Amino acid sequence: MHMLTNAGPLVSLIAGILILVVPRLLNYIVAIYLIVIGLLGLFGSHIR
Structure with a gap:
């Protein structure tokens, strides 16, 4: 789950x-x- 929280800013940067x-x-x-x-x-919640 830690990887998913780090992906947010990177995805935002690429999208921008x-x-x-x-x-x-x-x-x-x-x-x-x-x-x-x-x-x-x-x-x-079902993925965990």
Whole structure:
């Protein structure tokens, strides 16, 4: 679980750079982020 907490800032940095380079990716990045957060919220307690 420690690896997952360290991945947050790295994913944010990569997403920010991609949005600066290709602004059209913003919709996809936000959508994927929301889906992942939603799935972790729903099924995160079942993974442990």
